[in-house]
Amino acid sequence: MAEAAIEVxxxxxxxxxxxxxxxxxxxxxxxxxxxxxxxxxxxxxLSHIDAALWTWRDDSFLPHGLEDExxxxxQPILLTTGFDNPNAAEALFLVDGAEPGDLDxxxxxxxxFDGGDEAQLAVARAQWSAxxxxxxxxxxxxxxxxxxxxxx
Numbered sequence: 001m002a003e004a005a006i007e008v009x010x011x012x013x014x015x016x017x018x019x020x021x022x023x024x025x026x027x028x029x030x031x032x033x034x035x036x037x038x039x040x041x042x043x044x045x046l047s048h049i050d051a052a053l054w055t056w057r058d059d060s061f062l063p064h065g066l067e068d069e070x071x072x073x074x075q076p077i078l079l080t081t082g083f084d085n086p087n088a089a090e091a092l093f094l095v096d097g098a099e100p101g102d103l104d105x106x107x108x109x110x111x112x113f114d115g116g117d118e119a120q121l122a123v124a125r126a127q128w129s130a131x132x133x134x135x136x137x138x139x140x141x142x143x144x145x146x147x148x149x150x151x152x
Contacts, residue, residue: 007107008131009139011112012143018095019048022052022095023052025093025112026038026064029090029091035076035077036090037085037093039094041096042096043081045096046067050064053077083102089106090107090108091108091110094112097120
């Protein structure tokens with residue numbers, strides 16, 4: 001399971017969708033000098049996220065690729081449904097209720113969930129409970145009008 005040093009941050013999306021929140025968090029991750037792995041439950045969702053990252057902002061570039069593309073392991077941001085970490089990412093992003101799997105090797109896991117989706121809320125609550133029981137350091141961030149506020 002998780003090493004004691006892993007931080008797991010839960011991001012409760014209430015004001016924007018994943019397509020707006022994820023790129024901002026990925027940009028901050030790259031600014032730290034970290035690589036990111038974005039894990040979704042289903043492959044078609046990855047295509048949607050891929051398109052959103054390419055068109056996010058005209059003044060920003062988020063270098064990324066899909067798991068089945070050549071040189072995927074060299075991507076600073078890798079989009080996947082798999083449980084391995086081929087790009088040696090420090091940050092794992094879980095979207096759409098994706099499971100964390102083995103968190104060894106990651107510095108931080110970020111769980112993004114839609115506050116208007118009861119199924120995603122239920123999954124996030126179950127993940128919180130399981131990770132807390134496993135001894136992970138947890139934080140809960142609530143979306144505000146401008147930015148995020150740490151709630152727990």
